[in-house]
Amino acid sequence: MRKQSEAALADRHLLGSRLRSAGLAGAVIVEVHENASVMVSRTRTGSLRVHRGYAYASDHVLEAIVRYITPGAGRVGVKEAENILLSFRVHDYVPPKKIHMRKSRLKTGDRTYIRKLRKLHQALNELHFKTKLSHVPISVSHRMRIRLGEITIADCEPKVVQISLSRAHLERDPWKEVECTLLHEMVHQWQVETGLEADHGREFREMALRVGIQPAATRDVAAVVSHNRLKVNS
Ligand SMILES: [Zn+2]
DSSP states (O other): OOOOOHHHHHHHHHHHHHHHHTTOOTTOOEEEEOOSSOOEEEOTTSOEEEEGGGGGSOHHHHHHHHHHHSTTSHHHHHHHHHHHHHHSOGGGTSOOOOOOOOOOSOOTTHHHHHHHHHHHHHHHHHHHHTTOSOOOOEEEESSOSSOOEEEEEESSSSOEEEEEEEHHHHHHSOHHHHHHHHHHHHHHHHHHHTTOOSSSSHHHHHHHHHHTSOOSOTTOOOOEEETTEEEEEO
């Protein structure tokens, strides 16, 4: 059983003693829950699971709960008891817990940037690489403040895991500069996919000139190995 708050434990205690007064057999263990649906049920081990909110219901409702779960009430009796217990608005006393949706790591506008960058990658691939570069995931990084872009390469095989561009860069600089950053990373991608080392060596400089970007790797940091992946920063 999960850890319950003090308030839940108090409600459980209150509900247990009130249900016993309403006729519940002493041996039946009472558990409380705060689910949005299924107000009353029996567990496989025979315990009674009741919504916490019933701790605040009238005796009439609690008696209905006991009838509902006690064998021998008959189909009509069970249905009648069910109608009574469902008529009590448990959520007025114990509101249902909010369902926690997994928060997306994407921030507003990221999707639009990613879409634009994907299109740009495709266009530059056609224009400069005869569409030979593979489709790679492109992400937007909120952590990159100084670096403009980054390429992540799998360490076990010559494969690009993803290309990331700095969100700050995307927001601040003209699109032409963003294009240069993406091209820079794509030259690294070309290196990886043609079996070359991803660095800023001679092949990099030659290819950079051919695609029309400055071969100088400005704001560059040495390649770092982290999380089993080789990252080449630019
Ligand atoms: Zn670089």
